[in-house]
Amino acid sequence: MTQVTPGTWNLDASHTEVGFTVRHAGISKVRGTFQAVSGTLTVADDFTASSADITVDMESIDTKDANRDGHLRGEDFFDVEKHPTMTFRSTEVRDVDGEEFVLVGDLTVRGTTRQIELQAELGGQTTDPFGTTRAGFAATGEISRKEFGLTWNAALEAGGVLVGDKVKIEIDAEFVQA
Template sequence: MAQLTAGTWNLDNSHSEVNFIVRHAGISKVRGSFNTVSGTAVVGENFSDAKIDVTIDLASINTRDENRDGHLKSADFFDVENHPHMTFVSTEIKDVDGDEFTLVGDLQILGNTRQVELKGEFGGETVDPFGMTRAGFEAKGEISRKEFGLTWNAALETGGVLVGDKVKIEIDASFVLSSDDA
């Protein structure tokens, strides 16, 4: 992997996306995103020693359907009133091979914490026209929503359930090197 500059990197929410995909009625997929995400990556001498800490505002969920978004914010799903955030804290970066790696960390939803692994790719580091040092990453993975206490569902007349258990996660992240480290 090309060396990433050591220092504290701040997530650039306006140039990052946290998306998810889940099966609906067993026949199609619903795609959504979270519009408000914050976080840092603290990088030392080696990228594999980096510590990543991300917070997602669950009230910022967007599936392009206001009624569905409202239901997802309710106690049936994310219970945003009592659990406003989802968090991810890295515990390990392993299997670094070129620009690809595995990001391991603790994901917390509804107060339930589970270890997850995301397949990551380093997009590079550059200085933008405004003099800010940027780094880009992609990460993908899959979780079981039931493992986090997201168990609401409805049975279908034809068998099966309305909402699938497996949720695919796709992240495009842009980080900016802190001005203290630039």
């Protein structure tokens, strides 16, 4: 594994994207991002003992459609009045192979917590022209929205449903050494 300096790292939200993709009407995909995310990464001397703690402001959802975003914030989906954040807290780092590893953790959405696995990759560590030490990571995974109580849907005249169950997660994150 490429070395990341042990210690605490703070998420740089302006250089991070937390995105998702879900099937729409069985014929296309809708993509979205969350614009407000925060968190820390604690890198241990033994990388497999490292941990991440991330919080996403659910109000910050952006699918490029204000009406859809409003529906997603409402009771049918995220119910942000009662559940304003989504959290991920890692519980294990395993299968480290070069820059690739599996990040296991507890994802909490709408008050429901499930263990998920993310295929992750270290992009590297560098010092920028301003003297700030940065580390980049990417991670992908897939969840079932039904497992998190996100069951709203509508039947289609031709069969099938409006919103797919499987949600692909795509994260590109940059952290700054504390």
